Amino acid sequence: MNKLTVYNNLTRKKEVFEPLHPPTVNIYTCGPTVYDHSHIGHARSSITWDFIVRFLKFMDYKVTWTRNITDIDDKIINKAKEINIHPDKVARIYTYSFQEDMLALGIEWPDFEPRATQHLSQMFNFINGLIKNGSAYHIDNDVYFSTTTFKNYGRLKGQSISELEKGFGRIEPNPKKKHRLDFALWKGVKEPNEYGFESPWGKGRPGWHLECSTMNYSLFGETIDIHGGGDDLVFPHHENEIAQSESFTGKQFAKYWMHNGMIMVDGKKMAKSEGNFITIKDALKDSTSNAIRFFVLNSHYRMPLNCTREAIIAAQNGINRLQEALTDFEEDESSNNSNKNKFNNEILNEFKNVMLDDFNSPKALSVLFKLTDLINIEKDKKTKNELQGTLNYLSKVLGLNLITTNTVDSTTKDKILSKLIDELISWRTESKLKKDFSNADKVREILNKSKIEVKDLSENKYRWQIKL
């Protein structure tokens, strides 16, 4: 059997995946900073780690997935000032919004979803350890990590410290730092009433990178198998995580570093200033979670991905074709158990083999379409059902949701339902105006059967409500 290969950013090549303690796989991916609604870039990232975790489980690995929530950060504090709400509340509002989006996108819940503010005491331990072993220093109310003490600094980015220094633009170095590459572990407040937490170094807040190191250490210990995140986090975020963690433990932090590519909108970077910023909630308004996932899966996770209206429509049409192939599928009770014997083995292996090559989801989708073709020309009911079962099963490995929904997923169901109800009622109103009361009553009866009660108001206005 072929082996799983993954592209490791640390070595810049594909490597055979060998977890530290098979079949256990511990994976940590960087979640959002919760200061605004999440956008389709977050969707891509989440879908990517979601299907990678699903595939690892499909390969019988025992996966534990952690995705953090950054709930303390300057962006959150700024947002709090802007809308005059306490920073903690801002974080909670957008944490909820993010989780709502994740559910809508069909992302599995991670096993752990730690938040920075809940790990302050562990952070203090971490910082103390780093100060004690000479990797960090305390100045005024700040604590900085001393990058020159870490010999591998720059390895992930692929540059030495002196090369990194050369790259500096016009940024004024912070005079408190011993070296301009040093970064904050703890940032003291500048004003006494500024938002912050008490610490051994005074009131302040943690540096951004620290939470990931600390929470990894708390949840997984010294070394994890996979650390993932967006491409934009390679430097400095992940570089700094490595520096902190490895200085603290003396062990390798993560064996494999994986990064997903960025998303563009109409060939340009997505930015509020460009006017092409798309939140997940917006995206779901005129497409479906299946379409968004298909769109993401259709390109390799490391590649940049261009989002266009046409591409989303194409994705939805692709989903429709896959769903069409399952219309007469009869799912028996045993479908939910993981007995792979009743599936088409040849296809199963083909799917597995393309995915083993660094999670080549575009090829995996092409296998699903090949399966669809086979289903559509199959005459024998039993064989067809087996093929359909295989399609259903494999689509779930990718996180697609092809049959539970009668072609409408739960996210879009509500709005389509509302539209349908309004259409029916306006048909009824038209009938009433034409004095075709029998038809009008018929419509009302249909709605009643669906537990919807229509109430006439004056001037042909109406309201409806659920009547159980």
Place this chain on the structure above:
RNA sequence: GGCGGCAUAGCCAAGCGGUAAGGCCGAGGUCUGCAAAACCUCUAUGCGGCGGUUCAAAUCCGCCUGCCGCCUCCA
């Protein structure tokens, strides 16, 4: 300015030295009360540009162009 990534048909996209996957759209046909679905056929002599290596390059090398990402808190 430094480092990294990407550039394949109208759109999205795979490809990792052996002669261009897949999906969407489009065209023609079969089937059909109509429509849809399904099925069959067609749709890049070409892979940003120019050179080079090789029997052979979208795939390797060099240069150029364009786009994307990153370059410590304060952004």
